[in-house]
Amino acid sequence: MQISANNPNRKSWLHVDKNSDFPIQNIPFGVFLTRDDIITIGTRIGDTAIDLGALHQLGYFDDIPLTDDIFLQDSLNDFIADGRKTWRMVRNRIADIFDEENDTLKNNKKHKEIVLFRLDEIEMQLPVQIGDYTDFYSSIEHATNVGTMFRDPDNALLPNWLHIPVGYHGRSSSIIPSGIPVHRPQGQTIPADSDTPVFGPSKLVDFELEMAFITTDANDLGEPIPVNEAEEYIFGLVLFNDWSARDIQKWEYVPLGPFLAKNFASSISPWIVTLDALEPYRVEGPKPLKPQLPYLQYKGKKSFDINLEVALKPKTAKETVICKSNFKYMYWNMSQQLAHHTVNGCPVNSGDMMGSGTISGPTPDSYGSMLELTWKGSKPITLEDGSERKFINDYDTVIMRGFCEKEGTRIGFGEVSTQLLPVYNPKKNK
Amino acid sequence: MQISANNPNRKSWLHVDKNSDFPIQNIPFGVFLTRDDIITIGTRIGDTAIDLGALHQLGYFDDIPLTDDIFLQDSLNDFIADGRKTWRMVRNRIADIFDEENDTLKNNKKHKEIVLFRLDEIEMQLPVQIGDYTDFYSSIEHATNVGTMFRDPDNALLPNWLHIPVGYHGRSSSIIPSGIPVHRPQGQTIPADSDTPVFGPSKLVDFELEMAFITTDANDLGEPIPVNEAEEYIFGLVLFNDWSARDIQKWEYVPLGPFLAKNFASSISPWIVTLDALEPYRVEGPKPLKPQLPYLQYKGKKSFDINLEVALKPKTAKETVICKSNFKYMYWNMSQQLAHHTVNGCPVNSGDMMGSGTISGPTPDSYGSMLELTWKGSKPITLEDGSERKFINDYDTVIMRGFCEKEGTRIGFGEVSTQLLPVYNPKKNK
Structure with a gap:
């Protein structure tokens, strides 16, 4: 079936700003609370939210x-x-309903009053109930940067990295939508030159610039998904901020991987942009540096050209853009990730979420975390208000944005914006 | 409120075998399909399943x-x-309803016909929809054995192990109830003396003898659970077989932990035995070998004396018991695990499951995995039919059982029994 929704010549009778992420060619899906406190599934064109539950009724x-x-x-x-x-x-x-040449809803004032909302009338929710969440580690620049800093610059990539889309299981319960603040986590860290840990607030709270894809029911227990069929099971993507506490991570992660350093929170943008909407933005992926096993060999263009940026906003100052990256830098693409995840028969269900891992690009201003941008804190970033950052301060807001653009059509993700609050105070916060 | 259900002098008007795991003092909870193909929540006394949905109606x-x-x-x-x-x-x-001195249901033949089932009339299901599943690594004997085999016998425990109840996130979607067979997983492994992986069936499929506890809604994002309140949020326990592919694990697990080596399947016993039912079997835990941070220091008896065993049954022979262990060997208890898991504010919800990690005891016949029992395959086990095993063969069934016993009352978990099938065949299995 044709994706007529992608027709670049189509215009909507709803107003859409020239630089909007949400022209009629986007049509993302989300969940929101309406002004009447009813929860519904909806979409968005320009700055108008559309109640699909009401439209269907x-x-x-x-x-x-x-x-x-x-x-x-x-x-x-x-x-x-x-x-x-x-x-x-x-x-x-x-x-079709919102095409400028279709008058049916456009001329029905009563229906429009029921169906259309201003953005300030709604409250975006998590779009899916996430069954399982997996995070990959698929940017070669990120893996190389981390390996260079923490291990050996001459052997920065571990032996398995060029053969496996390395991934690990994350925590679904702490995934939150844009706008919900996060408390600085507490935990165990190990002081320099000591073998005894101390307890307290993390001093190295970081973001990770990622994207995540959301799947449909894909396979039964035991059944692998072939790499060239994998996209059939991908509904769409969101921006993903995988909050990280670097000092907690360093002490806890051997031998079973990151745990409390990650599971205090991860934030997502609330509108899922479908893979269909991203169809015009397919690009070739990077050439493999080593031969890949047949179950990971794919045909066609499986990467997507999505511009990404991270801005940091102090409590009382304007934001500064601190990173510009692109989803196309990923060494392992989503199809390879899903084929790998299921090659042992692991079942993937509707609402599962898979993060890309930090998306760093080739240049220092494209690194997707403070760890890399400030090179472990050794090169602080100066913000536009003159203040410096090695990691994230209390009350800072981290904002991630992403969009595709080609021949005058822009499809975007909006943003995921999350403020870091001080450590949870049981007397004040309960 | 008193737990009158635990009264050891109580007898039921339902028949209970002397060695049954399910006397009237147990009253576990599970989910089953009835003979009429209706799904319901139930309990079990002796070999009678009881439809709680019907009882309530x-x-x-x-x-x-x-x-x-x-x-x-x-x-x-x-x-x-x-x-x-x-x-x-x-x-x-x-x-009360099933007490031998209560005639109400006992004398109501019509009600009994609606409410009571023989075990062969029902089909047990997963008892909970598991939101998030975490696996700990809390047996000091297991961690020491693994460290001795794979690293350094003189420094078998990693530096963080005596300070942290080490854990990692697992996959919920592949957790299955007893009775569902599992296919041998395929994946990447690294041949000896090679730096290039090969693809194929795992040659080292193993079980891990664990228990898992199931939680209720415990905390909001950001809010830690104090160690001495943790048990308030534990509903009950099941037996847990954390299937593992040792050769896949070895190649993939650095640096983010086990992934495909674990997420092809984990099996649980279908009846959740409540923490209330286990109350009489509390025991002291092991003395800490190093001081523990205040958030992990607990009062009272938080360990439980639960006898565990593993039997291996070849396709056409009788089973052989190959391991006898005990839940009380755990170095870190459930309260410490839950306090640690939430100390950074990670939310825990109703239906979440937390595995103990492999429960090995101090003697070689109490090791909770083939890896340890055969010491990496170097000391094969001889079964009663004369055959040898280093790891699990196709068509072998692994059966785990567990029970508490004290002053004539036995509270048990039944069993989790899982057959390993050959690699999934898309033509045959679809």
Whole structure:
């Protein structure tokens, strides 16, 4: 089925700013609370949020096979489980409803009052109930930077890195949408020249610039997903800030990997941009530096050209952009990640989330974490207000943005914005 | 509130074999499909399964604050979220209903026909929808054995081990109930004296003898759980077989921990035995070998004396018991694990599961994995049919059992039994 929603010549009768991330060619999916405190699934065109639950009740999706309550839910999991054919029919239909040449809803004031919301009337929620969350480690620049800093510059990549899309399991329960603040975590760290840990607030709180993809039901226990079929099971992507406490990580991570250094919080942008919407932005991936096993060998363009940036905003000053990177730098693409994840028969379900790992580019201003940008704190960053940062300070807000652009059409992700608060105070915070 | 269900003098009007794991003092919780293909929450006394959904509809739980459909669900998550006071009221009430001195249900043939099932009439399901699953590494004997084999016998424990209940995130989607077979996983392994991996079936499939506890909603993002309050949030325990592929693990696990070596399957016993039922079996834990940070220091007895065994059954021969261990050997207890897991503010929800890590005891016949029992395959085990095992063969069944016993009362977990099948064949298995 054609993705007519991607037609670059289409315009909407809803107002869309020239630099909006959300033209009628985007049509992302999210979950929000309406002004009437009702939770619903919706989409967004320009700065207008659209209640898909209400649209469906009003009959705008008739003759598409959907259950009556598919959009009247607090997560997209069931809709995502309906599969690509359904996603595409719904997205194409939404494009038709809001096309400037379609007067049906445009001229129905009563329906518009029910269906359309200003952004300040809604409250975005987590778009999916995340069953399992996996984080990969797929940027060669990031893995090389970390290996250079902590191990050996001449052997920065570990022996398995060029053969395996290295990944590990993360914690779903602490994944939060943009806008929810995070407390600085406490934990064990090891002082220099000591073999006895101390307890206290992390002194090295960091962000990690990532993207994450969300899957549909993919396979049964035991059944691998072939690399060239993997995209069939990817619904869409979000921006992902994988908050990290570097000092906690250093002490705890041997031999089973990062744990409390990561699971205090990860933040995502609330609108899932579909893989269909990103179709025009496919690009070649990097050439493999070593031969890859057949189950990881793919055909075609599986990388995506998505511009990424990170801004840091102190409590009382304007933001400073501190990093510009791109999703296309990933050495291992999403199809390889999903093929690897399931090659042993591990089941992947609707609503599972897979992070890319920190997306660093080749130049120092494209590194995707403070650890790399300040080279372990040895080269502090100067912000526009004159203050310096080695890592993230209390009350700083970290903002990540991402968009694709080609031939005048821009498809974006909006932002994930998260403020770091001081350590949780049981008397004050409970 | 008193736990009257634990009264050791109580007897049931249902038949209970002398060596049953499920006397009226146990009253575990599980989920099963009935002979009419209805899914319900139930309990078990002797070899009789009891439909709690039907009991509730018939009014046997009146005056306990429960929603009408609390037991008519495919998971225990909502019931567990109701909290300890409710669990205790329900368990006490069940003990009353089935007490030999209570004739109400005993003499109501029609009700009994609705409520009671033989075990061969039901099919046990996963008892909870597992949100997040964490696996700890809390047996000092296991950590020492692994460190001795793979690193340095003189420094077998890593520097952090005596300070941190080391743990890592696992995969929820591949946790299955007893009885579901598992395919031998495929993956990358590294041949001896090579730096290039090969792809194929794991040659070193292993079990890990563990227990796992299931939590209720415990804390908000940011809020730690104090160690001495942790048990309030533990609903109960199951036996846990954390299947492992040692050769895949060896190649993949640096630096982010085990991934595909673990997430092809983990099996659990289907009846959750409540912490309340285990109350009489509390024992002192091991003395700390190094001082522990204040947030890990607990009061009272937080360990439990639970006898564990593993049997291996070849395809066409009788089983051989190959390991006898005990949950009390754990160096770090469940309260310490939960306090550690949340000290950074990581939220814990109803239905989350936390594995103990392999439970090895001090003697070679108490080691909780083939890796340790055969010392990396160097000392094969001889089974009763005369065959030898270094690791698990195709069509072998691994059976784990566990029970407490004191002053004539035995509270058990039944078993988790899982057969290993050959590698998944897409033509045959789909």
